[in-house]
Amino acid sequence: MPSAKPASQDAPLPGLDEASPKDAPHYLGHRERLRTRFLDGEADALPDYELLELILFRTLPRGDVKPLAKALLATFGSFADVLAAPIERLVAIKGVKEATATDFKVVEAAARRFAKGAITKRPVLASWSAVLDYCRTAMAFDDRERFRILFLDKKNGLIADEVQQTGTVDHTPVYPREVVRRALELRATALILVHNHPSGDPTPSRADIEMTRTLIDVSRPLGIEIHDHVIVGREGHASFRGLKLI
Structure with a gap:
């Protein structure tokens, strides 16, 4: 009985059709x-x-x-x-x-x-663009409003970064006494306030402006400075200091 001829290594595998490149x-x-x-x-x-x-x-x-x-x-x-x-x-x-x-x-x-790493080992105010990049990365695309605080020491180094409150699609409750209490616990001498607008438009509302001024009035007598309040959204950001609102 003649021996079977070995299959060629170039032969197509059983069950697979030879297809031209244009058919692949x-x-x-x-x-x-x-x-x-x-x-x-x-x-x-x-x-x-x-x-x-x-x-x-x-x-x-x-x-x-x-x-x-x-x-x-x-x-x-x-x-x-x-x-x-x-x-x-x-x-x-x-x-x-x-x-x-x-x-x-x-x-x-x-x-x-990655974005947070750019602001943790240097004075925050000396790397403001990195702060804005981090705030947008962290919050701009959230579907609910969140109120965040960056707590700074006397050299404007970052002590802590905390989300204080989470609200709804268009409102976050902020309690000035709680903000000041936490700043004192951390021995922070300055704060940067941050919150997002899920609508995408970072334009400050009247409520945003009034809340910020209340926080300034409460914190300043205790030696705590509000450096800025930044609102972020899909369409960009708004700085209260840049807008001369504080």
């Missing part, structure tokens, strides 16, 4: 090309949907994720808005798994930690 899915090789572009230093040139694709690759190892990336941007508006979206809203998008939503939240947390 268009996304074959796309992942590797995108990773290569990213690693070659083109990260800043990548559009938002391609950055999202790079994250989606981790939990969706097969298939074309470009349509999902673009659907996320269409739903939430921007790369930052996707990262900041609540997990329950993310997983409501067809194709987004809980693991994928978790990856987005990890990237968001890393961005906040």
